[in-house]
Amino acid sequence: MVRHNLxxxxxxxxxxxxxxxxxxxxxxxxxxxxxxTPVLHVxxxxxxxxxxxxxxxxxxxxxxxxxxxxxxxxPLEVYLHGYVSSRIMNLARSxxxxxxxxxxxxxxxxxxxxxxxxxxxxxxxxxxxxxxGYAKLVDDVxxxxxxxxxxxxSVVPDRWRHSRVPPNAGEMASTQILRVHIDSGSAKVREGxxxxxxxxxxxxxxxxxxxxxxLPLYEQFGEPVPGPYNExxxxxxxxxxxRERFNGESMQYAETAARKSAPVE
Amino acid sequence: MVRHNLxxxxxxxxxxxxxxxxxxxxxxxxxxxxxxTPVLHVxxxxxxxxxxxxxxxxxxxxxxxxxxxxxxxxPLEVYLHGYVSSRIMNLARSxxxxxxxxxxxxxxxxxxxxxxxxxxxxxxxxxxxxxxGYAKLVDDVxxxxxxxxxxxxSVVPDRWRHSRVPPNAGEMASTQILRVHIDSGSAKVREGxxxxxxxxxxxxxxxxxxxxxxLPLYEQFGEPVPGPYNExxxxxxxxxxxRERFNGESMQYAETAARKSAPVE
Numbered sequence: 001m002v003r004h005n006l007x008x009x010x011x012x013x014x015x016x017x018x019x020x021x022x023x024x025x026x027x028x029x030x031x032x033x034x035x036x037t038p039v040l041h042v043x044x045x046x047x048x049x050x051x052x053x054x055x056x057x058x059x060x061x062x063x064x065x066x067x068x069x070x071x072x073x074x075p076l077e078v079y080l081h082g083y084v085s086s087r088i089m090n091l092a093r094s095x096x097x098x099x100x101x102x103x104x105x106x107x108x109x110x111x112x113x114x115x116x117x118x119x120x121x122x123x124x125x126x127x128x129x130x131x132x133g134y135a136k137l138v139d140d141v142x143x144x145x146x147x148x149x150x151x152x153x154s155v156v157p158d159r160w161r162h163s164r165v166p167p168n169a170g171e172m173a174s175t176q177i178l179r180v181h182i183d184s185g186s187a188k189v190r191e192g193x194x195x196x197x198x199x200x201x202x203x204x205x206x207x208x209x210x211x212x213x214x215l216p217l218y219e220q221f222g223e224p225v226p227g228p229y230n231e232x233x234x235x236x237x238x239x240x241x242x243r244e245r246f247n248g249e250s251m252q253y254a255e256t257a258a259r260k261s262a263p264v265e
Numbered sequence: 266m267v268r269h270n271l272x273x274x275x276x277x278x279x280x281x282x283x284x285x286x287x288x289x290x291x292x293x294x295x296x297x298x299x300x301x302t303p304v305l306h307v308x309x310x311x312x313x314x315x316x317x318x319x320x321x322x323x324x325x326x327x328x329x330x331x332x333x334x335x336x337x338x339x340p341l342e343v344y345l346h347g348y349v350s351s352r353i354m355n356l357a358r359s360x361x362x363x364x365x366x367x368x369x370x371x372x373x374x375x376x377x378x379x380x381x382x383x384x385x386x387x388x389x390x391x392x393x394x395x396x397x398g399y400a401k402l403v404d405d406v407x408x409x410x411x412x413x414x415x416x417x418x419s420v421v422p423d424r425w426r427h428s429r430v431p432p433n434a435g436e437m438a439s440t441q442i443l444r445v446h447i448d449s450g451s452a453k454v455r456e457g458x459x460x461x462x463x464x465x466x467x468x469x470x471x472x473x474x475x476x477x478x479x480l481p482l483y484e485q486f487g488e489p490v491p492g493p494y495n496e497x498x499x500x501x502x503x504x505x506x507x508r509e510r511f512n513g514e515s516m517q518y519a520e521t522a523a524r525k526s527a528p529v530e
Contacts, residue, residue: 013317017352038375039391041308041320043306043369044318051367052278052369053308053368054369055369055371055395057373057393086282102318103317104319104320106320106321110303116428117428117429119414119417120440122417122424128322132317152384155378163381163387163475164471164475165383165384171383171384171385193492193493194494201494203429207494208496209427211497212492212497213490215489216486216488216490217484217486217487219482221378222481222519222523224478224479224480225479225481225524227459228458229477230477230478231473232476234476236476239380258490262493
C-alpha cells in the first residue's frame, strides 16, 4: 500500500505561525528528520504543580510493530529507549491519563550558517521536526525486542545481528521501551542562499563591505577507532559501508542546500 | 574575580539519577555546552490545561549584561532570540508568575558511536546540558542590542561589526529577546572507549566475532559558498579563521574522546 503525501492535520498544537512558508506537515519529511537525528529531545510535565517542564535527550526511532514494512510516509509510532526505573518510565507507568503520558518530541539539524548583509537576515539552513503524542510502556516482549532491534539498527544499520544477541534476562529487565502514539506533528525546513530585504540590496556600501554566503555544516564520522578488547582485525562491512554512505550524504545535503535558490522569507 | 569550580546545587529539578557518575554540575561545563550548541531546545507549558509541553528550537547564548566580562565559570543568564509576536514571547509577556515563564533549555551533542559487544552496552560519546529558569522579555534597548550582538557573534565570532549595523527601527521592533534567569542546571558527559560487562568480556565467541570500538562523530564546515549578490571577492578573515578553528577543535574533541580510557558504567 502506497499513501501519497499524507500530512498531519493542522491543529492548535502543531500549526506553525511564524515563517509559515517553511512549515511542512508531510509525514515523510517529519518522520525522516526524526529517524536520522541521533538524539531526540523529549519533553514532559513531571507533575501538575511543578513549574518546569523537563527535557530529556533520548535515543528513539519511528516504526510500526503491527506492520514492520511500513514506510516513512505512513502513520508510525515513536519508540524510545530508556532505563526501567527512570523518571519518564515511572511517569508513563503511573500516568493518570489512560492515553499515556503526554510528550513533545523534537529533532533539529543545522545544515549551514546563512550569512547575509544584516544580522536580522542571518539564518540557518536547518531541518527541525516536532511531534506531540502519548507515551506508554511496551509490555509485550515481542514488541520490546522488535523495538530494541529497530533502535540499535538506527545507530548503525544491521548492527543488531552483528553483536551479541539476544539480550539476556538482566538486559531485558533493565531496559524499558516507550511507545509514543502520535497526535500531531510538523516540521520546518530552510535551505538556500542568503536573502536580504530590498533596502539593503540597494545599499552599495553594504554590498561592497559585507561578505554574504553560506557556510555548509555537516556531520562526519572519523576513522573507526578499535577499542582496547577488540579482537576483530578488520572493521566489518556494516560499519564501513554505513560510514561512507553517511559521510557522503551528510556533506552532499549541506552543500546542495547552500546553493539552492533563495527561499521566500 | 575568578571563581573556581562553581556548581549548581542539586535540587529536585536538576539532580541526575541515572548514570550519576556521568553527571556534572559545574557551571563551566554546562555553560560551555550551551554556548557551543547552534540550536537550543526550549520547552514551556503553553497553558495549564494543555496536555502537551512544547519544544521550540531557538538560537541563544549565555552571558551577563551587568558584567559583560564574566567568564563561563560564573553565574550567567541565557538570552534567546525570537520574533516579537511568537507564542513564547506572548506567554512570557503575560506570564502569571512574576518571576517569568518557566522554561527548560536543553543542548546535546553526539561525539561518537560507542559500539560494544552487546546492544545493551552500546552508547554514545556525548555532551548534554539542561537548564531550568524563568524567561522574561528584555525591554531595555541597551540590553537588547547587547544581546543581539552576543547572539550574532555566537554564530560567527566578530560577525556583528562585519555586517550592516546598527539594526534599524523595523528590525528592532520585530526582534524580541528573552532573558532566562537560571534556577538550576546539570550536564551529562560520556567520553571514552567501549565498555562491556565481565560475562561478555569472558565470552571468547563474542570477542572473536563482534568488532568493538568507537566511530568518532563531529561537525565540519565546508568551503564558504558565496551568495548570488555577494560582491566581496575574498572570504573575510573572521569567517575563514572561525571555520578553521571550529573544524580543528570539533574533530579533535571527538577523536580524543574515542581514545580516552573506559569510564565507569
